[in-house]
Amino acid sequence: MKLSKGERVFEVFNVTVMILFAAICLYPFLYVIALSFNEGKDAMRGGIYLFPRVFTLENYTKLFEDKRLAGSFLISVFRTVTGASLGMLVNALFAFALSKNDLPFRKILNWLIVIPMYFGGGIIPYFLVCKSLHLTNNVLVYVIPWLATPFYIMLLRISMKDLPDSLEESAQLDGAGYGTVFFRIVLPLCLPALFTVILLGGITHWNDWLDGSIMVSNSRLWPMQTLLLNILQGADMMSFFKGKNLSTAGGMVRKIEITPESLKMAMLVLTVVPIFMIYPLAQQYFIRGIMVGSVKG
């Protein structure tokens, strides 16, 4: 295909802009990673762009010495795994029932899931409800209120409606109940939608920091995001440094090369790494979910 001169100029311009934009999206992460592997004192001089100048693992080893970090990691993993998988089950069960066109009271039930998508009581009544249920300062607050999500119910219902009725009917002729139909036929046939819900739910759980900030005052029960936010805002830095300023190794006083900044960078990297690991695998499911949601919305 022949290109005119103007088109060729545009082509070069376009590709350059695209590469530039992709670089702007990616570079900040690379910068933070470089800083997290650099000695803190040295990093304060500036001039680190892409690679660490004085390489060290000390920022990370210091972080790992902190019991609270390990605790927050476990809490994040706990809420992500149980929240996403149990949520998928609760939402899929609900969606399966709603996918029956002749289900009595279907209209009311439909409204019941649509209304919360557009209106809510707000954060203060929500907090008071959780408090009265003794969910504040309780890790269950990260999981239980999230189990039913209207958006995921709708997403799952769409793919369940696409299933041919004949499959279910023939199974029922063979004496299968709805339990068997649901677990043996419906779920396996909706796997892509289930993956979408699990992955979107998982990423929401991993990224959430608000619950920890408002529902939990005991910092030992915080997920990583909440802990990170408090560290970033400087409110929680001192506790990280307590008793660590002078670490002695074999009687020798080690030079302090760690700064609050370098610890923050390492913590940032640890919090974002899980997302980066699953992102390439999960990308297509995310986009699918966003698309299906937008068609409905």
Place this chain on the structure above:
Amino acid sequence: MAKPLISGETGRLLRKYRMLYLFMLPGLAILLTFAYLPMGGLVMVFQQYDPVSGFFGSEWVGFANFRRVFSSPVFSRALRNTIVISGLKLLIGFPMPILFSLMLNELRMQRFKKTIQTIVYIPNFVSWVIVAGVWYSLLSSEGVVNQVLMNLGVVEEAILFMQRKDLFYPIIIFTDLWKTLGYSTIFYMAAIATIPLEHYEAAMIDGAGRFRQAIHITLPVLSGTIALLFIMAVGGLLNAGFDQLWTMGNLAVRDIADILDTAVLRTLTSGSVNDLSTGAALGMFKSVVGLVLFFLTNWVSQRLVHESLV
């Protein structure tokens, strides 16, 4: 036409599906408890809520909480900031994904296009805590932005980006764009994917260059999506970006960074019980007005998008 509540047919279906109602029970219980109970809890906006007496025992005060909200300087400040930040995001952040999608669509190498898409979607999937941390670091006095500016001789001394009121909105708009631009293009790229290749080929035979193809073929297909997304953005005008402003705001810029949502949350984190009812009233104002805005724009969209699709 009046129907009996449970006719013979409904009764048969109820029996047939009784297992399915059991299936819905967990989800129903969660929704009623955590979505509907807080809505009921909104009675507190008409009370002087105190935790000991709860929703049932607290003193009724009528609209006093709303009067308190509307007369408070924090409210007018938060409302103004919310509208200004949302407006700026709409003005600058809205056209960019359209432009970007058109440019993305002009890329010929599919492999390259896919790679670019994969990369620009990434920031959407990390939390605002991460985004705030990353950009605070980039914009810090020894961060890379200041380093480059100083090396180029643009500035003598490091700029304290996050402390400067005049730079705060540009940073907010930019980081919002950085995080959401890729994500927003997903909708447009999906619309573009529906255009049959023959349309472009026909235009090419007619002698239309690529610029004219983009204007006359691609853009018209996008108009429905553009209208829909625009109207949804207007409907969400009171959502100026709670996560972003809470994580990126700081005391130095509190005056211009405090939006309705952050003001509500601060009544909760301030630890003062007296403020709870006021905070809930402020939150209720925001969601009721937001809902009205949403329905209004949704109504407009039904007419407008309908028209534009014909």
